[in-house]
Amino acid sequence: MTKLQSLRLTCAATALMAASAASADEISFLCFQNGVECDVLAGLITDFEAETGHTVAMEVVGYEIVRDQLENQLQTNAAPDVARVNNLGGLNQYYLDLTPYVDVDYMESAYGAVLPWYRAPGGEDQGIYGWPMELTVTGPYVNVTMFDDAGVEMPGEGATWDDWAAALAEVQETLGMDAALAMDRTAHRWAGPAFSYGAAFFDDSGVPILVDDGFRSFAETFVGWHSSGLMPADGWPAGTGTAYQNAAPLFLSGSVAMHMSGSWMISNYAENITDFEWRAVPAPCGPGGCGAMPGGAGIVAFSSTDVPEAAAAFIAFLAAEDNAARYAAETRSITAHSGLQAAGVDYGDTDPAVAAALSTFATSIARAAETTPQAFTFQGYTKNFVIYGIVPDYITQAITGAMSLDDALAAIDADVAAQIAE
């Protein structure tokens, strides 16, 4: 064999190896699971592997791992190729722009309303960064059995927070409960009611101006709900600093008649509530509209990936209408796909409470988009997680009397400004 021949052979072999590597890549995928999301994705992944020959190595973790460790992994180039995230705007600088790899027209037509949440602030970024796998929205759940036992009629469509507070107080009084209304300890749940009271949260150019008349008005009401005992002492006042607290245990144990939470609790409540009837009710209204915070996780690829084409193909596969429909049906979530939203997802033989809750929340999103568009701005704001923590920190101090409400509101303004300063 001459030197030239052997060189040619080597080249051919190398090219072959490279070609086979390009056609079958391994994609590492970090998935956090609250319910059955990753299990459902595992089914879709099997189809993807069969169709493309790529393999997906999925690692299923708790949400805290993604929340607390993913960004550090990204900063040190130790990140997976693809991940399920919910801090959509906050991780923008690490995303892989999928524009060259996916059908841009399809993505824009199907997910155009949600894609801006993934983009850098300023409006110039037109990239496509992921598959919005679901929509979530905040809203209250009520314990119907308690209302029935107390003989109190539930406020209907278009009821305000004041109507609900009055009805809940009546239930509380009649049944002799310690409290009636619980809310998870984060400004993410607080924002919806604050929008209803007229809080704008942002000025026209998208800069946070948290404390305005509407914000103050809801803050006063909220502190009042605690001093009157409508809201429990082991809710917000039991937390310190910016810590998140889940109020679901209070609702599950029957300590309160309403839980201000969101659509992601549907499958949990459907499974775990057996001794009373529960229902999701439309986001209560107020002078500012019927506020609810939209949100939702998405699957994104990172620019540090070695297999951008395979990663993009994986995301494009999941984003296809059939697969998005299957995901929504099997996880019982609200789809972010506008075509499916219009046509309606077939949830099969779902429990009627779940079906009703899904449609209630879907209506809430639509109404929030109409009446409180600032909710979408807040969700797309890259530093919204900072605000989620700061608001409960100071509002709690106003509730416990550690500082006056005026001081707390001033502190919220000052602290948010300091924490978001570049």
Place this chain on the structure above:
Amino acid sequence: MWNAIHNAFAGSAWPLGFLVYLVLGAVIARPRGTLGARAMAILGWPIELAQKLRGHGPLPYLFLLPNLLVFGIFTFAPLFINVGFSFTEGQSINFADRPFAGTDNWQRLLAETQIDTGAANLEDDKFYRAVMDTSVFVIFQVPIMVLFSLITALVLNRDIVARGFWRSIFFYPVMLSPVVVGFLWTLILKRQGLMTVTLMEWGWIDAPIQWLVDPAWTMFWSVFVYTWAHLGFYMLILLAGLQAIPGDLYEAAEMDGASPWRVLRKITLPLLMPTLLVVTVLSLIKAFQAFEELYAMQVGWISIVAYIFETAGLRGQTTTHGLGVAATASLLIAGALAVLSVIQIFLSGRSAR
């Protein structure tokens, strides 16, 4: 099992390498004596060779090396990284993305005016409050811990019935994970917990009390649970100290007819002083670092470590300057702790003389 061993070596060159190593040892060390001595000589030939070449001088450092490496990686490297974080800014943990900030983080933590916004600074208030709350915790917790672990050790050093059983009872909480301790006591102390329910049944209180959050009770229960959880550890150190005191001193005292109180004051305590000092310094440092149990119980105050933890963005709310500010705070606390320890050792050294 054989499969596992086979798999462990499959495709690896090191069994062969090890064989070569042993053969080399047999050639170089030329083992003599009993079978055990020969085996050791073959196995440890690099050490023996080093000894032959350089004498005994450098050997201790060789043995220190593994420990130094562990300390270097897990103690000193983070310390230097922390210093680095406090003088640079940005959200990244990667120094390449962290521009030098001079004393900006120190001002963000301590100044009256926030340098980025020009408004009043809130960070110094938060930090100051965490320091004050933690100081209150330390001031109560350390003396209580030292006193109770001393009493427990004194009692359990006597010839009481089922002594081993009582010792294990008091040591048991130390073996529990701090998170387990936290959840255990949360079950007792939460609003509808065992404590409230029992006291209400007895009619001692009318309304449920949130023992862990109520401003009047949160510090008491923090100190109580923390002492409960760690008492056994310090008790064990003090027990060892007590048993090191020669028995003939007590015999002589008994013959002289000294009262037990006098024996305690004139023999036990002075001879126990070095151990007590260790216990005091250790518990002081540990109390300043108290975090896990308090975090798991969600007490109603923010300790220094919790403040640093939260500010650094470790709860998922990363902020632009949080990491630098948190690093600065932790350096300040480390400095204060070092000064405290030195003062205490100096004072007790003087009193011992």
